[in-house]
Amino acid sequence: MSSSPEWDLVYRPRKLPRYAIAAAVVVLAIHITFGLLLTVEDVGVRNLGGSDQAAIIGIGVLFAAAILLLTRPRLRVGPQGVEVRNLVPTRMFGWDEILGLTYPESGFGAWLLFPSDEHITVLAVQAGDGQRAVEAMARFRELEERYRGSVRPAN
Structure with a gap:
């Protein structure tokens, strides 16, 4: 106060912003990790490429930003x-x-x-x-x- x-x-x-920051970091780390681990291979119907990796990371950034609203x-x-x-x-x-x-x-x-x-x-x-x-x-x-x-x- x-x-x-x-x-x-x-x-x-006091606690809600701390939990929100921790959750946003975890969500972002997971999306970055999976985005970077996604390899460019033929998976059957279509090839996964750099745009797919960027999309997964971008979705993680959006989710993390939404979670950070809990700090307000x-x-x-x-x-x-x-x-x-x-x-x-x-x-x-x-x-x-x-x-x-x-x-x-x-x-x-x-x-x-x-x-x-x-x-x-x-x-x-x-x-x-x-x-x-x-x-x-x-x-x-x-x-x-x-x-x-x-x-x-x-x-």
């Missing part, structure tokens, strides 16, 4: 509201739009709650981070109480 002048809480998961999740909280970045989109919600942040009994990420029983998963706050995630939830609730004040969204 860290903070900046405009954000009181900036939280990123972030939660930021400040006077202007709550910003959630999951894999690609970054969304900002004002304090008057949300009901709070909760952790469901079954699930791997916290939920940002909205009126009408709607929610979005906050990938940054995960059970795998243990006490760090608990502290982030507590800090969120402190900031929510400070900034929300008497503003409550209509149900």
Whole structure:
């Protein structure tokens, strides 16, 4: 957890990015290895060539890049509201739009709650981070109480 002048809480998961980087490295290594081991031989219907090797390696690069999207999740909280970045989109919600942040009994990420029983998963706050995630939830609730004040969204 860290903070900046405009954000009181900036939280990123600790374990998820590490696992994502390790998985991306393994996937890329496997594709590079098989791409380089693919020899140019007659295999019956058609010959395999350099373009096939490049395609296998290229597919590995695309898979690894997709896996690395798991290094992006972030939660930021400040006077202007709550910003959630999951894999690609970054969304900002004002304090008057949300009901709070909760952790469901079954699930791997916290939920940002909205009126009408709607929610979005906050990938940054995960059970795998243990006490760090608990502290982030507590800090969120402190900031929510400070900034929300008497503003409550209509149900």
